[in-house]
């Protein structure tokens with residue numbers, strides 16, 4: 001780490017960059033502009049908090065741009081136990097979040113093709129392809145991604161990450177911490193939690209070596225506390241969807257979920273979600289719904305289709321359909337009660353073994369059923385995501401059982417979260433149209 | 441006397457149906473689909489005018505892939521809803537309807553009151569649709585209308601492993617090059633299509649009785665094989681190719697009555 005890099009970081013990030021981004025946010029807050037062609041006749045205008053989301057995310061990537069040489073950098077999977085790294089002062093990059101950003105900006109295909117041209121199969125998860133494409137080509141819509149000094153892969157979301165991160169480890173020639181989380185069918189047995197805990201403990205000296213400093217447990221507890229607070233706020237925001245009309249839709253949730261994934265454990269994330277909750281409550285007070293004329297309420301299962309968020313919001317909104325809850329966004333809030341700042345490592349072991357993707361298909365079915373009741377929903381859309389096998393497996397049966405056992409209309413929508421080649425416009429419309437008529 | 445009109449603009453054919461006061465099927469007409477949908481619909485309506493005089497005030501409901509291009513329509517409704525309406529009115533009961541069209545196939549579970557309970561459509565490709573047979577029929581130089589009977593005449597069948605229409609074609613070419621006879625190939629082709637359809641039926645769960653509609657109904661092999669594969673007897677409505685347009689007309693009739 002050189003003096004020059006530190007100076008560059010302070011100048012570009014702390015002084016100029018942050019000030020500029022803050023100014024940009026003020027501007028946007030002062031004169032909120034509704035994006036071009038936004039169908040305000042159908043859906044509510046973007047949340048005011050959007051200006052802040054933009055600032056947070058831009059600053060995050062700006063920091064990343066100048067992080068090398070100033071801070072240790074880690075690349076982490078979305079379900080990775082990040083608190084230890086945060087406490088050690090790492091800059092943390094989430095390739096999946098970067099992938100989602102590329103997807104939403106319609107840049108993922110280009111990066112995917114970079115990976116495919118190199119020989120990676122189209123059958124691999126499109127996040128992995130997007131990231132590997134960015135790694136190989138150096139292309140990204142955010143300027144520049146910092147090189148990792150350490151990789152952290154946790155198998156609580158899928159096994160893809162295991163192989164993906166090995167590719168990264170070889171390419172960047174850096175150490176990799178692997179946290180293996182045994183699959184949970186009902187309750188995680190004590191020995192499984194103990195096994196994860198031991199791995200977390202073993203990861204500390206590795207991370208310390210890379211960071212060239214000792215982990216302070218005081219700091220770790222603080223990070224874990226902030227992580228819990230942010231998750232709790234996020235959960236609160238999700239639950240506000242129970243109100244009729246729902247103040248925000250899952251499409252809003254998808255847009256504003258980046259901080260809870262990639263900035264957990266930071267004070268600004270807690271502030272951000274507190275402000276978002278406030279705005280959501282204001283909407284409730286004024287009776288503003290995400291969809292102007294909410295007539296039907298749906299559940300969304302699986303990842304978003306990043307390059308079609310607005311299309312879906314408007315297409316469904318036009319028929320008075322509000323998609324108010326999703327198993328996906330819920331995943332970043334529902335584990336909040338398990339986080340215990342007083343017992344950071346033990347509670348992390350527990351928290352990170354229980355994500356929905358690390359549990360049986362029966363659990364997800366139950367979860368969907370419960371959400372239909374809790375949020376008083378009229379049906380469900382199950383996005384069958386070609387990329388995400390662990391999320392999509394079992395959906396055919398889950399859908400059939402939602403219909404036959406619980407009388408909940410459900411539609412399976414085939415697409416891919418990041419690869420637009422797997423999205424057939426006309427076919428999707430045909431299915432949605434028929435489903436909408438069926439709900440009437 | 442025509443009281444409502446249904447128009448089904450499909451991918452291979454366009455159909456029009458007229459119903460009377462009590463919703464009976466009284467008139468129909470079919471043509472291969474014309475990419476200039478508006479012209480074709482105008483021609484269709486001209487035919488109705490010739491026959492019935494003015495169509496002023498008669499509700500027109502459009503369905504099918506091209507429904508949004510039918511600007512003359514009072515209302516546009518999806519094929520799923522229309523098929524369910526049409527078949528229910530004709531047969532008087534619910535069940536599982538399989539409709540095999542030119543470019544898309546669908547399975548619709550119809551409830552006891554004629555409502556759509558569940559549905560599924562073929563994947564994003566032509567496998568599992570009429571196009572699959574049409575394409576390969578051309579390769580084998582067999583007329584489309586004769587395919588079913590030719591297939592049934594074969595005592596044995598060969599297995600076609602590709603479900604992809606394009607790959608199946610090359611598979612067939614290589615079989616012919618190896619001297620395999622046309623009949624067993626055709627039988628295998630039908631089997632492949634039917635297996636695809638049956639997988640769709642299973643994915644929504646078969647609620648008997650099983651009903652069949654769409655242009656492919658004219659092919660006896662398809663019907664027989666669906667019965668073989670599901671173990672259920674297949675019931676046909678009277679005008680199997682017109683169920684979409686008929687259902688659309690019925691919806692129109694209701695509109696007319698307010």
Ligand code: SF4
Pocket residue numbers: 096125126127128157158159160161303357387388389390391
């Ligand atoms: S396969 Fe699914 S869980 Fe794994 S990285 Fe891809 S989207 Fe995430």
